[in-house]
Amino acid sequence: MKMVMAIVQDKDSNKVSAALAKAHVQATRFNSAGSFLRSGNTTFMIGTEDERVEEVIDIIQDTSHARKQFMTPPLNMDSIVDSGSSFPVEVEVGGATVFVMPIESFRHF
Amino acid sequence: MKMVMAIVQDKDSNKVSAALAKAHVQATRFNSAGSFLRSGNTTFMIGTEDERVEEVIDIIQDTSHARKQFMTPPLNMDSIVDSGSSFPVEVEVGGATVFVMPIESFRHF
């Protein structure tokens, strides 16, 4: 067995949870935080058969990988005076880090 | 040394803590949650000598294993009208999952 530890952005954590549940992958969630004063993140701890490790990582990647998104920044007073509108800008969201570790034994009771 | 990671139901976590403390087993507790929208659970992280792994797992099993319990469900209005009482039903409570992982080195300072 392997332990998959995955750190994902909070905004993606419900998508990750739902996708793991749909695939019948048991996971434990923790509230966590980066150390570089970024906003909170979520850590998933998943004990899984060796044969399913790639599938589990694929599910996490599909639902949390970094991607570009267009966001409309909030209006500020100066730009209202100038143009009356705010333009969408492209930002990167998401992104995940995954560690795979060995498990020597497993018990459920 | 081994790392014992144990996920137990919240309702059993104080019993598990107290039993580990009584056996002088140092543990670290985390609030956690299942991914299947179940209620919260508690994860214990325990670094221990190889010789004590079975004892630690036994303590966790004794204090958190799944068992049947009789519970009286809350009255609902229809059953009050019908019978005026509520009957105890048998439900399963508790249950734990334990992973044992290798530790390569340990420091305390």
Place this chain on the structure above:
Amino acid sequence: MKMVMAIVQDKDSNKVSAALAKAHVQATRFNSAGSFLRSGNTTFMIGTEDERVEEVIDIIQDTSHARKQFMTPPLNMDSIVDSGSSFPVEVEVGGATVFVMPIESFRHF
């Protein structure tokens, strides 16, 4: 790669975070607690290259190891009557436990 799991006292956690960030060591923080009814602590999870494990442990040790500190205990009514002042006493603060575990693979996306 190795996984460094470090449990430090809450009062030292910001110092540890800042020192790791300054050394460009990525870490994930968790709120945690001891099982002996002590106050809360903070657990850091750090995946790092083998070559940096000792450096990471040194950073944690420098910023969280146990040390003596003089503290002025709060006045109590009897001692006010007796002497009108409170004397500083030496107490131990800080202290950390660190586990190093193997990582088999790592992904970032």
